[in-house]
Ligand code: ADP
Ligand code: MG
């Protein structure tokens with residue numbers, strides 16, 4: 215059988231450069247991984263997730279975006295940033311439900327507000343990445359008391375790529391890495407935005423601020 219003039223038929227061009235067999239290239243493009251975008255509220259996590267996912271959508275790469283059903287701040291079928299960017303999303307109750315909602319053909323799986331999922335999200339994200347999906351999880355790494363906000367820290371440890379975003383401290387304009395709750399509540403989850411939380415830098419953050427004002431009255 216005639217060999218195309220520009221190759222030897224053995225994976226090499228006539229100029230001697232290596233040409234990868236297409237099966238190898240496909241396998242490489244297929245490889246899955248896990249990306250985490252973490253940081254406090256207002257640090258641009260959702261914005262960054264939307265930016266990354268939208269670029270894949272423009273390139274016609276099959277994507278699916280998920281959000282926890284409990285986060286209904288901006289409607290249930292969209293991820294919306296504080297800067298009003300949005301992308302369509304599927305609400306799910308649990309990590310297991312998310313796993314079963316991912317279609318075979320999907321290449322990119324975006325997940326917002328990862329901290330509102332159960333710890334099962336760590337194994338689910340790893341399983342999806344192992345199955346060749348590109349998984350991007352955005353979520354708070356610290357809760358309003360400055361404690362690790364499960365399951366984001368574990369996801370960060372299991373991820374190939376981690377982006378730690380900073381907000382602008384609402385008090386002084388410095389690098390905001392904490393989320394300060396400015397309403398009174400001991401609940402771990404209080405949904406809200408500007409009315410309930412501020413981004414604060416290391417110097418302006420005070421996890422006991424609400425507690426102190428409670429004692430003062
Ligand atoms: P996150 O998902 O991390 O809470 P978003 O992506 O929803 O953040 O919102 C980021 C946007 O929020 C910024 O681009 C900016 O327009 C707006 N924003 C409001 N307050 C702040 C702040 N203190 N620091 C940074 N961005 C802020
Ligand atoms: Mg967000």
Ligand code: ZN
Pocket residue numbers: 383384385386387388414415416417418419
């Ligand atoms: Zn500050």
